[in-house]
Amino acid sequence: MQSQSGLPELPNGGRAVGGPPSERILKPEDFVSRHSNGLDQFFSYIKGESGLSILDLAGVNQANVSFITNLGHKIYSEDFLRGLRVGANGDAQPRVDAFLSQNLNHREGSFDGVLAWDVLEYLGAPLLTATVERLARIVKPGSYLFAVFQAQEKAESVPQYSFRIKDSKTLLVADRGHRKPEQVFNNRSLEKLFHGFESLKFFLARDKLREVIVRR
Amino acid sequence: MWNNKRREDEFTPKAVPTPPIAPEPKKEGLPLSTAPIKAPEHETSRGAASIGKSVTIKGQIFSREDLIVDGEIEGAIELNEHRLTVGPNGRVRAGVKAREIVVLGTIDGNVEALDKIDIRKDAKLVGDIKTARIIIEDGAYFKGSIDIVKNETPKPTAPRPQAAAAGSATSPQPAPVSANAVK
Numbered sequence A: 001m002q003s004q005s006g007l008p009e010l011p012n013g014g015r016a017v018g019g020p021p022s023e024r025i026l027k028p029e030d031f032v033s034r035h036s037n038g039l040d041q042f043f044s045y046i047k048g049e050s051g052l053s054i055l056d057l058a059g060v061n062q063a064n065v066s067f068i069t070n071l072g073h074k075i076y077s078e079d080f081l082r083g084l085r086v087g088a089n090g091d092a093q094p095r096v097d098a099f100l101s102q103n104l105n106h107r108e109g110s111f112d113g114v115l116a117w118d119v120l121e122y123l124g125a126p127l128l129t130a131t132v133e134r135l136a137r138i139v140k141p142g143s144y145l146f147a148v149f150q151a152q153e154k155a156e157s158v159p160q161y162s163f164r165i166k167d168s169k170t171l172l173v174a175d176r177g178h179r180k181p182e183q184v185f186n187n188r189s190l191e192k193l194f195h196g197f198e199s200l201k202f203f204l205a206r207d208k209l210r211e212v213i214v215r216r
Numbered sequence B: 001m002w003n004n005k006r007r008e009d010e011f012t013p014k015a016v017p018t019p020p021i022a023p024e025p026k027k028e029g030l031p032l033s034t035a036p037i038k039a040p041e042h043e044t045s046r047g048a049a050s051i052g053k054s055v056t057i058k059g060q061i062f063s064r065e066d067l068i069v070d071g072e073i074e075g076a077i078e079l080n081e082h083r084l085t086v087g088p089n090g091r092v093r094a095g096v097k098a099r100e101i102v103v104l105g106t107i108d109g110n111v112e113a114l115d116k117i118d119i120r121k122d123a124k125l126v127g128d129i130k131t132a133r134i135i136i137e138d139g140a141y142f143k144g145s146i147d148i149v150k151n152e153t154p155k156p157t158a159p160r161p162q163a164a165a166a167g168s169a170t171s172p173q174p175a176p177v178s179a180n181a182v183k
Helices: A039-044 A062-070 A080-088 A096-103 A123-137 A187-193
Strands: A032-037 A053-056 A074-077 A111-117 A139-152 A156-166 A170-179 A199-204 A209-215 B049-051 B056-062 B068-070 B072-086 B091-103 B106-108 B112-121 B124-126 B129-131 B132-138 B139-149
Touching: A032 A156, A039 A111, A039 A139, A039 A199, A039 A209, A053 A062, A062 A156, A062 B068, A062 B139, A080 A096, A096 A123, A096 A199, A111 A123, A123 A139, A139 A156, A139 B068, A187 A199, A209 B139, B132 B139
Parallel strands: A053 A074, A053 A111, A111 A139, B049 B068, B056 B072, B068 B072, B072 B091, B091 B106, B091 B112, B106 B124, B112 B129, B112 B132, B124 B139, B129 B139
Antiparallel strands: A032 A170, A074 B139, A139 A209, A156 A170, A199 A209
Protein backbone atom coordinates (compact mmCIF):
# COMPACT_ATOMS: atom_id res chain seq x y z
CA MET A 1 0.00 0.00 0.00
CA GLN A 2 1.43 3.38 -0.89
CA SER A 3 0.70 6.80 0.46
CA GLN A 4 -0.12 9.78 -1.71
CA SER A 5 3.57 10.57 -1.71
CA GLY A 6 4.28 7.29 -3.46
CA LEU A 7 6.35 5.97 -0.59
CA PRO A 8 5.23 2.85 1.27
CA GLU A 9 3.05 2.95 4.37
CA LEU A 10 2.73 0.28 7.00
CA PRO A 11 -0.35 -1.90 6.43
CA ASN A 12 -1.97 -0.60 9.62
CA GLY A 13 -1.14 3.02 8.80
CA GLY A 14 1.37 3.19 11.61
CA ARG A 15 0.93 4.92 14.92
CA ALA A 16 2.56 8.21 15.73
CA VAL A 17 5.11 7.73 18.47
CA GLY A 18 7.98 9.89 19.63
CA GLY A 19 11.60 8.91 19.35
CA PRO A 20 13.74 7.23 16.71
CA PRO A 21 12.45 4.49 14.40
CA SER A 22 12.04 0.87 15.35
CA GLU A 23 14.75 -1.71 14.85
CA ARG A 24 12.68 -4.12 12.84
CA ILE A 25 14.56 -5.87 10.08
CA LEU A 26 13.42 -4.60 6.72
CA LYS A 27 12.73 -6.90 3.81
CA PRO A 28 13.53 -6.11 0.16
CA GLU A 29 9.82 -5.69 -0.59
CA ASP A 30 9.66 -2.89 2.01
CA PHE A 31 11.80 -0.68 -0.19
CA VAL A 32 10.59 1.63 -2.94
CA SER A 33 12.85 3.19 -5.54
CA ARG A 34 13.04 6.99 -5.47
CA HIS A 35 14.98 9.39 -7.65
CA SER A 36 17.15 11.74 -5.60
CA ASN A 37 18.41 15.01 -7.01
CA GLY A 38 20.25 15.74 -3.79
CA LEU A 39 22.13 12.46 -3.85
CA ASP A 40 22.94 12.98 -7.52
CA GLN A 41 24.41 16.38 -6.65
CA PHE A 42 26.37 14.99 -3.70
CA PHE A 43 28.07 12.34 -5.82
CA SER A 44 28.67 14.70 -8.69
CA TYR A 45 30.67 16.90 -6.32
CA ILE A 46 32.99 14.04 -5.44
CA LYS A 47 33.07 12.49 -8.90
CA GLY A 48 36.52 11.70 -10.18
CA GLU A 49 38.04 11.53 -6.72
CA SER A 50 38.97 8.41 -4.81
CA GLY A 51 40.19 7.59 -1.35
CA LEU A 52 37.80 10.01 0.31
CA SER A 53 36.44 9.39 3.78
CA ILE A 54 32.63 9.52 3.90
CA LEU A 55 30.74 9.60 7.20
CA ASP A 56 27.36 7.86 7.28
CA LEU A 57 25.24 8.74 10.31
CA ALA A 58 22.40 6.26 9.89
CA GLY A 59 24.23 3.05 10.66
CA VAL A 60 25.61 0.46 8.33
CA ASN A 61 23.91 -1.48 5.54
CA GLN A 62 25.33 -3.55 2.72
CA ALA A 63 24.02 -1.36 -0.08
CA ASN A 64 25.60 1.86 1.17
CA VAL A 65 28.87 0.22 2.13
CA SER A 66 29.17 -1.47 -1.25
CA PHE A 67 28.32 1.65 -3.19
CA ILE A 68 30.74 3.94 -1.35
CA THR A 69 33.61 1.46 -1.28
CA ASN A 70 33.13 0.52 -4.93
CA LEU A 71 33.76 4.18 -5.73
CA GLY A 72 37.11 3.75 -4.05
CA HIS A 73 36.24 5.60 -0.87
CA LYS A 74 36.38 4.69 2.76
CA ILE A 75 33.14 4.76 4.73
CA TYR A 76 32.84 5.54 8.41
CA SER A 77 29.64 4.39 10.04
CA GLU A 78 27.97 5.95 13.05
CA ASP A 79 24.55 4.86 14.20
CA PHE A 80 22.89 7.99 15.56
CA LEU A 81 19.54 6.32 16.00
CA ARG A 82 20.95 3.58 18.14
CA GLY A 83 22.94 6.20 20.01
CA LEU A 84 19.70 8.02 20.77
CA ARG A 85 18.02 4.83 21.99
CA VAL A 86 20.96 3.90 24.19
CA GLY A 87 21.85 7.38 25.39
CA ALA A 88 18.34 8.54 26.18
CA ASN A 89 18.01 5.94 28.94
CA GLY A 90 14.36 6.63 29.53
CA ASP A 91 14.59 10.38 28.91
CA ALA A 92 13.31 11.99 25.74
CA GLN A 93 16.81 13.00 24.62
CA PRO A 94 20.29 12.05 25.80
CA ARG A 95 22.75 14.52 27.31
CA VAL A 96 24.49 16.52 24.64
CA ASP A 97 28.08 16.00 25.76
CA ALA A 98 27.63 12.28 26.35
CA PHE A 99 25.92 11.78 23.00
CA LEU A 100 28.59 13.63 21.05
CA SER A 101 31.46 11.89 22.79
CA GLN A 102 29.90 8.52 21.98
CA ASN A 103 28.72 9.22 18.45
CA LEU A 104 30.73 12.05 16.90
CA ASN A 105 34.09 11.83 18.59
CA HIS A 106 36.36 12.62 15.64
CA ARG A 107 39.27 14.95 14.98
CA GLU A 108 38.78 18.13 13.04
CA GLY A 109 38.86 17.71 9.29
CA SER A 110 38.39 13.95 9.43
CA PHE A 111 35.85 13.59 6.65
CA ASP A 112 35.37 14.55 3.03
CA GLY A 113 31.61 14.13 3.02
CA VAL A 114 28.66 13.28 5.24
CA LEU A 115 25.52 11.30 4.52
CA ALA A 116 23.24 12.44 7.32
CA TRP A 117 20.04 11.02 5.78
CA ASP A 118 17.14 11.98 8.06
CA VAL A 119 18.79 11.38 11.42
CA LEU A 120 19.08 15.07 12.28
CA GLU A 121 15.28 15.21 12.52
CA TYR A 122 15.32 12.96 15.58
CA LEU A 123 17.49 15.31 17.59
CA GLY A 124 15.96 17.79 20.00
CA ALA A 125 16.93 21.43 19.51
CA PRO A 126 19.95 21.64 21.86
CA LEU A 127 21.39 18.34 20.64
CA LEU A 128 20.73 19.22 17.02
CA THR A 129 22.54 22.57 17.28
CA ALA A 130 25.52 20.98 19.01
CA THR A 131 25.63 18.15 16.47
CA VAL A 132 25.63 20.48 13.48
CA GLU A 133 28.40 22.54 15.08
CA ARG A 134 30.43 19.39 15.64
CA LEU A 135 29.82 18.27 12.06
CA ALA A 136 31.12 21.62 10.81
CA ARG A 137 34.38 20.97 12.66
CA ILE A 138 34.96 17.35 11.73
CA VAL A 139 34.47 17.76 7.97
CA LYS A 140 37.07 19.34 5.73
CA PRO A 141 36.43 22.76 4.23
CA GLY A 142 34.85 22.39 0.81
CA SER A 143 33.21 19.07 1.65
CA TYR A 144 29.50 18.36 1.39
CA LEU A 145 26.77 17.07 3.65
CA PHE A 146 23.58 15.47 2.35
CA ALA A 147 20.52 15.44 4.59
CA VAL A 148 16.80 14.78 4.24
CA PHE A 149 14.05 16.60 6.13
CA GLN A 150 10.32 16.33 6.13
CA ALA A 151 8.69 19.12 4.16
CA GLN A 152 5.36 18.86 6.00
CA GLU A 153 5.52 21.75 8.44
CA LYS A 154 2.31 21.02 10.32
CA ALA A 155 2.18 17.23 10.41
CA GLU A 156 1.37 15.55 13.74
CA SER A 157 3.20 12.44 12.68
CA VAL A 158 5.67 11.82 9.92
CA PRO A 159 7.12 8.66 8.39
CA GLN A 160 10.52 7.46 9.47
CA TYR A 161 12.62 6.15 6.64
CA SER A 162 15.52 3.84 5.98
CA PHE A 163 17.62 4.85 2.98
CA ARG A 164 19.71 2.59 0.78
CA ILE A 165 21.77 3.79 -2.17
CA LYS A 166 20.83 2.01 -5.38
CA ASP A 167 22.96 4.20 -7.62
CA SER A 168 24.25 7.75 -7.63
CA LYS A 169 20.80 9.14 -8.48
CA THR A 170 18.47 6.61 -6.90
CA LEU A 171 17.55 5.68 -3.38
CA LEU A 172 15.66 2.70 -2.06
CA VAL A 173 13.44 3.96 0.73
CA ALA A 174 11.51 1.97 3.33
CA ASP A 175 9.01 3.25 5.86
CA ARG A 176 9.82 2.15 9.42
CA GLY A 177 6.71 3.59 11.00
CA HIS A 178 5.44 6.98 12.05
CA ARG A 179 6.62 9.35 14.73
CA LYS A 180 5.99 12.79 16.09
CA PRO A 181 8.69 15.09 14.74
CA GLU A 182 11.05 16.65 17.28
CA GLN A 183 10.70 19.92 15.40
CA VAL A 184 9.55 21.10 12.02
CA PHE A 185 11.83 22.66 9.50
CA ASN A 186 11.38 25.09 6.68
CA ASN A 187 13.97 26.61 4.39
CA ARG A 188 14.55 29.53 6.75
CA SER A 189 15.08 27.36 9.81
CA LEU A 190 17.46 25.12 7.89
CA GLU A 191 19.49 28.10 6.73
CA LYS A 192 19.72 29.18 10.35
CA LEU A 193 20.68 25.68 11.46
CA PHE A 194 23.54 25.46 8.98
CA HIS A 195 24.71 29.05 9.36
CA GLY A 196 28.24 27.81 10.07
CA PHE A 197 28.47 26.30 6.61
CA GLU A 198 29.30 28.10 3.39
CA SER A 199 26.21 27.38 1.32
CA LEU A 200 22.97 25.47 1.24
CA LYS A 201 21.00 24.01 -1.63
CA PHE A 202 17.44 22.66 -1.40
CA PHE A 203 15.72 20.02 -3.49
CA LEU A 204 12.01 19.69 -2.82
CA ALA A 205 10.34 16.55 -4.12
CA ARG A 206 6.72 15.52 -4.60
CA ASP A 207 6.96 12.99 -1.81
CA LYS A 208 7.17 15.79 0.78
CA LEU A 209 10.82 15.28 1.52
CA ARG A 210 13.24 18.14 1.42
CA GLU A 211 16.75 17.18 0.40
CA VAL A 212 19.54 19.47 1.42
CA ILE A 213 23.14 19.73 0.23
CA VAL A 214 25.31 21.78 2.53
CA ARG A 215 28.81 22.86 1.67
CA ARG A 216 31.33 23.40 4.44
CA MET B 1 -1.92 -68.22 -11.29
CA TRP B 2 -2.64 -67.86 -7.59
CA ASN B 3 0.79 -69.02 -6.65
CA ASN B 4 2.30 -66.33 -8.76
CA LYS B 5 0.23 -63.56 -7.27
CA ARG B 6 1.92 -62.11 -4.25
CA ARG B 7 -0.29 -60.36 -1.78
CA GLU B 8 1.05 -57.46 0.14
CA ASP B 9 0.71 -59.20 3.48
CA GLU B 10 2.74 -62.13 2.23
CA PHE B 11 5.49 -59.86 1.05
CA THR B 12 8.53 -60.16 3.17
CA PRO B 13 10.74 -57.14 2.91
CA LYS B 14 14.30 -57.72 2.01
CA ALA B 15 16.80 -56.89 4.66
CA VAL B 16 18.11 -53.43 3.87
CA PRO B 17 21.82 -53.62 3.75
CA THR B 18 23.48 -51.20 6.17
CA PRO B 19 25.53 -48.64 4.36
CA PRO B 20 29.21 -49.31 4.57
CA ILE B 21 31.04 -47.22 7.12
CA ALA B 22 33.09 -44.61 5.31
CA PRO B 23 36.73 -45.35 5.81
CA GLU B 24 38.70 -42.83 7.88
CA PRO B 25 40.37 -40.30 5.71
CA LYS B 26 43.90 -41.31 5.05
CA LYS B 27 46.22 -39.11 7.03
CA GLU B 28 48.96 -37.85 4.85
CA GLY B 29 52.41 -36.96 5.97
CA LEU B 30 53.84 -33.52 5.49
CA PRO B 31 53.82 -32.62 1.82
CA LEU B 32 57.17 -32.22 0.12
CA SER B 33 56.06 -29.09 -1.68
CA THR B 34 56.52 -25.86 0.21
CA ALA B 35 53.53 -24.26 -1.47
CA PRO B 36 50.70 -23.63 1.04
CA ILE B 37 47.83 -26.05 0.77
CA LYS B 38 44.41 -24.46 0.94
CA ALA B 39 41.76 -26.73 2.48
CA PRO B 40 38.45 -26.95 0.55
CA GLU B 41 35.66 -24.73 1.93
CA HIS B 42 33.55 -27.56 3.41
CA GLU B 43 36.50 -28.83 5.44
CA THR B 44 37.31 -25.54 7.14
CA SER B 45 34.82 -26.11 9.97
CA ARG B 46 36.30 -29.49 10.76
CA GLY B 47 39.40 -29.52 12.82
CA ALA B 48 38.86 -25.95 14.06
CA ALA B 49 40.11 -25.09 17.50
CA SER B 50 37.45 -23.67 19.75
CA ILE B 51 37.22 -21.58 22.88
CA GLY B 52 34.09 -22.40 24.83
CA LYS B 53 31.75 -19.86 26.34
CA SER B 54 32.99 -20.35 29.86
CA VAL B 55 36.59 -19.62 28.90
CA THR B 56 38.27 -16.22 29.28
CA ILE B 57 41.70 -15.57 27.81
CA LYS B 58 43.80 -12.46 28.26
CA GLY B 59 46.76 -12.34 25.97
CA GLN B 60 47.79 -13.01 22.40
CA ILE B 61 46.49 -15.90 20.36
CA PHE B 62 48.28 -17.14 17.28
CA SER B 63 46.63 -19.99 15.43
CA ARG B 64 47.58 -22.09 12.45
CA GLU B 65 44.11 -23.51 12.12
CA ASP B 66 40.56 -22.19 12.06
CA LEU B 67 39.36 -20.89 15.40
CA ILE B 68 35.89 -20.61 16.88
CA VAL B 69 35.49 -18.27 19.83
CA ASP B 70 32.49 -18.53 22.09
CA GLY B 71 34.20 -17.24 25.19
CA GLU B 72 35.94 -14.00 26.06
CA ILE B 73 39.24 -12.91 24.56
CA GLU B 74 41.16 -9.81 25.50
CA GLY B 75 44.38 -9.01 23.70
CA ALA B 76 45.16 -9.94 20.10
CA ILE B 77 44.18 -12.73 17.73
CA GLU B 78 46.13 -13.65 14.64
CA LEU B 79 45.24 -16.39 12.15
CA ASN B 80 46.77 -15.23 8.91
CA GLU B 81 45.80 -18.21 6.77
CA HIS B 82 42.65 -19.25 8.54
CA ARG B 83 39.15 -18.39 9.55
CA LEU B 84 38.07 -16.87 12.84
CA THR B 85 34.46 -17.34 13.87
CA VAL B 86 33.18 -15.32 16.82
CA GLY B 87 30.17 -17.29 17.96
CA PRO B 88 26.97 -15.77 19.31
CA ASN B 89 28.33 -15.86 22.86
CA GLY B 90 31.79 -14.78 21.86
CA ARG B 91 33.17 -11.46 23.13
CA VAL B 92 36.46 -10.34 21.66
CA ARG B 93 38.17 -7.21 22.92
CA ALA B 94 41.19 -7.48 20.71
CA GLY B 95 42.81 -6.57 17.45
CA VAL B 96 42.07 -9.36 15.00
CA LYS B 97 43.87 -10.49 11.89
CA ALA B 98 42.72 -13.50 9.86
CA ARG B 99 42.12 -14.69 6.34
CA GLU B 100 38.39 -14.74 6.92
CA ILE B 101 36.28 -13.53 9.84
CA VAL B 102 32.70 -14.46 10.66
CA VAL B 103 31.07 -12.44 13.44
CA LEU B 104 27.95 -13.60 15.23
CA GLY B 105 28.93 -12.17 18.63
CA THR B 106 30.91 -9.09 19.61
CA ILE B 107 34.23 -7.67 18.52
CA ASP B 108 35.65 -4.52 20.05
CA GLY B 109 38.87 -3.82 18.22
CA ASN B 110 40.35 -3.23 14.79
CA VAL B 111 39.91 -6.05 12.35
CA GLU B 112 41.88 -7.10 9.31
CA ALA B 113 40.46 -9.86 7.11
CA LEU B 114 42.68 -10.61 4.15
CA ASP B 115 39.87 -12.24 2.20
CA LYS B 116 36.45 -11.53 3.69
CA ILE B 117 34.53 -10.44 6.76
CA ASP B 118 30.97 -11.52 7.37
CA ILE B 119 28.98 -9.65 10.05
CA ARG B 120 25.75 -11.41 10.91
CA LYS B 121 22.52 -9.85 12.00
CA ASP B 122 22.89 -9.92 15.78
CA ALA B 123 26.58 -9.18 15.74
CA LYS B 124 28.23 -6.10 17.13
CA LEU B 125 31.53 -4.77 15.86
CA VAL B 126 33.18 -1.60 17.05
CA GLY B 127 36.49 -0.86 15.37
CA ASP B 128 38.05 -0.22 11.99
CA ILE B 129 37.84 -2.87 9.29
CA LYS B 130 40.33 -3.51 6.55
CA THR B 131 39.36 -6.26 4.14
CA ALA B 132 38.98 -7.30 0.51
CA ARG B 133 35.27 -8.09 0.84
CA ILE B 134 32.58 -7.42 3.39
CA ILE B 135 29.13 -8.85 3.98
CA ILE B 136 26.84 -7.14 6.48
CA GLU B 137 23.46 -8.53 7.36
CA ASP B 138 20.63 -6.18 8.26
CA GLY B 139 20.38 -5.92 12.00
CA ALA B 140 24.13 -6.00 12.59
CA TYR B 141 25.59 -3.11 14.56
CA PHE B 142 28.82 -1.62 13.32
CA LYS B 143 30.68 1.51 14.34
CA GLY B 144 33.96 2.33 12.65
CA SER B 145 35.55 2.67 9.25
CA ILE B 146 35.55 0.21 6.37
CA ASP B 147 38.53 0.22 4.06
CA ILE B 148 38.36 -2.18 1.13
CA VAL B 149 41.78 -3.35 0.05
CA LYS B 150 41.63 -5.61 -2.98
CA ASN B 151 44.16 -8.42 -3.09
CA GLU B 152 45.51 -8.02 -6.61
CA THR B 153 47.54 -10.82 -8.18
CA PRO B 154 50.71 -9.43 -9.64
CA LYS B 155 50.33 -8.99 -13.38
CA PRO B 156 53.15 -9.99 -15.71
CA THR B 157 55.16 -6.97 -16.71
CA ALA B 158 54.47 -5.81 -20.25
CA PRO B 159 57.45 -5.89 -22.63
CA ARG B 160 59.10 -2.53 -23.10
CA PRO B 161 58.12 -0.95 -26.41
CA GLN B 162 61.04 -0.66 -28.77
CA ALA B 163 61.73 2.46 -30.80
CA ALA B 164 59.55 2.06 -33.92
CA ALA B 165 61.42 1.41 -37.16
CA ALA B 166 60.33 3.48 -40.18
CA GLY B 167 57.00 2.16 -41.46
CA SER B 168 56.75 -0.87 -39.14
CA ALA B 169 56.78 -1.90 -35.52
CA THR B 170 57.91 -5.38 -34.52
CA SER B 171 57.74 -7.15 -31.18
CA PRO B 172 61.03 -8.17 -29.65
CA GLN B 173 62.17 -11.68 -30.49
CA PRO B 174 62.83 -14.02 -27.53
CA ALA B 175 66.44 -15.05 -27.04
CA PRO B 176 67.09 -18.53 -28.49
CA VAL B 177 67.48 -21.31 -25.95
CA SER B 178 70.02 -24.00 -26.71
CA ALA B 179 69.13 -27.66 -26.33
CA ASN B 180 71.72 -28.02 -23.60
CA ALA B 181 70.38 -25.24 -21.43
CA VAL B 182 70.11 -26.24 -17.79
CA LYS B 183 66.73 -25.63 -16.24
